[in-house]
Amino acid sequence: MMKEITLQELNPTQFIREKVEEIKNIVGNGIAINALSGGVDSSVVTMLGHKALGKQLRTVFIENGLMRNGEAAQVTGLFQKLGVKVEVIDARQEFFEALKGITNPEEKREAITQTFYRHVFGRIVRESGAKFLLQGTILTDVDETVAGIKRQHNVFEQLGIDPQKTFGYRIIEPLIQLRKDGVRKVGKALGLPAELFERIPFPGPALSARVIGEVTPERIETVRQATVVVERVLKGSGAFQYLAILHEDRVTGMREGKRDFGQQIEIRCWESTDARTATPTRLTFVTLEQLAREIINAVPGVVSVTYNIASKPPSTIEAV
Amino acid sequence: MMKEITLQELNPTQFIREKVEEIKNIVGNGIAINALSGGVDSSVVTMLGHKALGKQLRTVFIENGLMRNGEAAQVTGLFQKLGVKVEVIDARQEFFEALKGITNPEEKREAITQTFYRHVFGRIVRESGAKFLLQGTILTDVDETVAGIKRQHNVFEQLGIDPQKTFGYRIIEPLIQLRKDGVRKVGKALGLPAELFERIPFPGPALSARVIGEVTPERIETVRQATVVVERVLKGSGAFQYLAILHEDRVTGMREGKRDFGQQIEIRCWESTDARTATPTRLTFVTLEQLAREIINAVPGVVSVTYNIASKPPSTIEAV
Numbered sequence: 001m002m003k004e005i006t007l008q009e010l011n012p013t014q015f016i017r018e019k020v021e022e023i024k025n026i027v028g029n030g031i032a033i034n035a036l037s038g039g040v041d042s043s044v045v046t047m048l049g050h051k052a053l054g055k056q057l058r059t060v061f062i063e064n065g066l067m068r069n070g071e072a073a074q075v076t077g078l079f080q081k082l083g084v085k086v087e088v089i090d091a092r093q094e095f096f097e098a099l100k101g102i103t104n105p106e107e108k109r110e111a112i113t114q115t116f117y118r119h120v121f122g123r124i125v126r127e128s129g130a131k132f133l134l135q136g137t138i139l140t141d142v143d144e145t146v147a148g149i150k151r152q153h154n155v156f157e158q159l160g161i162d163p164q165k166t167f168g169y170r171i172i173e174p175l176i177q178l179r180k181d182g183v184r185k186v187g188k189a190l191g192l193p194a195e196l197f198e199r200i201p202f203p204g205p206a207l208s209a210r211v212i213g214e215v216t217p218e219r220i221e222t223v224r225q226a227t228v229v230v231e232r233v234l235k236g237s238g239a240f241q242y243l244a245i246l247h248e249d250r251v252t253g254m255r256e257g258k259r260d261f262g263q264q265i266e267i268r269c270w271e272s273t274d275a276r277t278a279t280p281t282r283l284t285f286v287t288l289e290q291l292a293r294e295i296i297n298a299v300p301g302v303v304s305v306t307y308n309i310a311s312k313p314p315s316t317i318e319a320v
Numbered sequence: 321m322m323k324e325i326t327l328q329e330l331n332p333t334q335f336i337r338e339k340v341e342e343i344k345n346i347v348g349n350g351i352a353i354n355a356l357s358g359g360v361d362s363s364v365v366t367m368l369g370h371k372a373l374g375k376q377l378r379t380v381f382i383e384n385g386l387m388r389n390g391e392a393a394q395v396t397g398l399f400q401k402l403g404v405k406v407e408v409i410d411a412r413q414e415f416f417e418a419l420k421g422i423t424n425p426e427e428k429r430e431a432i433t434q435t436f437y438r439h440v441f442g443r444i445v446r447e448s449g450a451k452f453l454l455q456g457t458i459l460t461d462v463d464e465t466v467a468g469i470k471r472q473h474n475v476f477e478q479l480g481i482d483p484q485k486t487f488g489y490r491i492i493e494p495l496i497q498l499r500k501d502g503v504r505k506v507g508k509a510l511g512l513p514a515e516l517f518e519r520i521p522f523p524g525p526a527l528s529a530r531v532i533g534e535v536t537p538e539r540i541e542t543v544r545q546a547t548v549v550v551e552r553v554l555k556g557s558g559a560f561q562y563l564a565i566l567h568e569d570r571v572t573g574m575r576e577g578k579r580d581f582g583q584q585i586e587i588r589c590w591e592s593t594d595a596r597t598a599t600p601t602r603l604t605f606v607t608l609e610q611l612a613r614e615i616i617n618a619v620p621g622v623v624s625v626t627y628n629i630a631s632k633p634p635s636t637i638e639a640v
Contacts, residue, residue, distance in 0.1 A: 105572060212570075247567070249532045249533070251532070252640060254632075279609075280605075280608075280609070285600075289599075289600070289629060292630040292631070296630060304628065304639075306628050306629060306630075308626050309605075310612040310626075311613075313574045314574055314575050314582070314624075316571075316573060319571040319572060
């Protein structure tokens with residue numbers, strides 16, 4: 001396993017210089033490619049790759065239908081301002097078809113991984129002729145996969161699967177020695193705007209990690225609308241991460257005096273420095289009640305809202 | 321519909337005298353029977369019936385397997401001290417058999433109603449020769465049934481179903497003009513011990529109303545253990561009602577660094593005067609975190625705990 005660079009040890013200017021050099025040396029005059037999700041990790045990797053390779057780097061944003069409200073436009077717009085061209089690939093249909101009928105979380109992750117790598121991104125990479133894949137894997141991803149917590153879509157190498165053989169390209173992972181706090185520090189030093197490098201973590205499987213049960217366009221839209229409320233209300237909370245989860249369980253509710261057997265949204269808001277351990281943020285009840293009220297008003301079919309009060313461990317940050 | 325007696329209008333001594341007279345007049349020298357659940361309503365009815373009828377009243381406690389920890393022993397013990405003999409009927413097997421495979425909340429309620437009335441209690445009543453059934457129906461039960469919110473097991477009369485025809489006996493409902501606060505006041509005046517008349521409301525379908533999905537002895541045991549923690553920790557909260565709900569949804573968790581796909585408990589704690597509207601109690605995070613920690617430690621398989629932050633309406637007090 002790679003040696004960790006702690007936040008104390010990290011000199012961001014030196015780190016950037018070394019990584020840019022390293023990427024240049026590996027890629028030479030070849031072509032590299034990377035997928036930008038808009039999260040901190042992939043944004044930092046995009047900027048490192050852009051600094052190292054300029055036009056030798058092709059950056060794609062894969063619209064999988066599982067992203068947050070307006071995310072594709074927001075992310076590509078921000079990078080455009082930084083002089084980085086991002087290509088948007090519409091792959092919504094492929095992802096929803098792959099997810100159809102799947103309720104098991106492991107199978108969901110697997111369907112997304114397979115669709116992303118083998119089908120969508122794999123096809124783009126094969127057609128592009130790029131031999132080098134830049135990825136934003138961080139140390140926490142590796143830890144969790146080795147411990148068997150989750151299947152991260154970006155850790156084939158650490159699992160002993162040879163990406164050279166499997167997909168025909170080489171993976172470059174410049175952030176593999178950092179944790180989330182270190183990545184943020186590098187992001188700041190790279191001059192990324194606050195709205196990007198301060199973004200709260202967002203998981204690889206995107207909103208599908210926040211739907212318990214089958215992932216359909218309708219159910220994604222429900223959790224997407226709840227996410228809009230949660231992110232707006234908790235933006236100033238200073239919390240490490242906050243999210244909305246759509247439950248599969250139905251609960252009894254009532255509207256206008258009539259029975260309304262409805263849906264439930266769970267809110268999680270975490271205090272953490274590195275995602276390895278986390279505790280629920282002690283939000284005020286004024287905020288909690290505002291969240292519940294606004295979600296019930298804004299999201300059709302939702303009659304109940306809960307707030308997570310368990311810590312990680314034994315909970316995890318995401319529910320799926 | 322019966323005219324409401326508000327808390328302000330209620331003179332408990334006069335109310336008791338009138339109801340005792342009324343019950344005596346109706347029953348004459350016949351035999352009456354009632355089912356005591358240990359809740360406020362049925363406890364008050366038991367005492368009114370006992371005052372009116374003495375040995376002409378037969379009081380049974382039906383152990384349906386869905387009650388809280390140690391409930392049968394606790395309730396019968398308390399009434400024994402008051403000179404009221406309560407007969408315990410073990411009907412656990414009949415209830416669990418009736419609930420097998422049912423996940424729909426309406427069907428669950430219906431299975432419990434049918435098992436209770438037609439099979440267990442109906443059989444006891446028919447075999448006892450009693451012609452009079454004392455019931456603890458309160459005004460809120462009637463309201464909610466008329467509005468179609470829930471199927472209360474004790475409102476056949478209000479729904480226009482003639483219990484005379486259906487079950488062959490007459491229902492006497494001395495509390496029908498009161499709401500929960502009025503019943504408590506009458507309970508105090510009847511000399512019921514604090515632990516009884518101050519008990520938090522507990523629904524007719526008991527713990528089965530707190531299990532989303534199929535009701536099995538194992539799942540009831542899980543929510544029962546969580547209920548022990550919730551009732552102990554929130555005993556002094558002064559809240560109107562507090563409860564634990566077992567979700568059917570599974571969420572990702574981890575124990576000892578290993579993945580543990582586990583169960584979730586939802587806690588609800590309500591501020592309310594009459595159960596018609598309610599808001600979540602603004603518990604401290606010290607209490608919320610204690611609840612989560614103790615439930616996770618005490619209840620096998622639970623990895624996640626949430627707290628309800630929605631109000632009624634559109635939520636309801638119970639989840640099923």
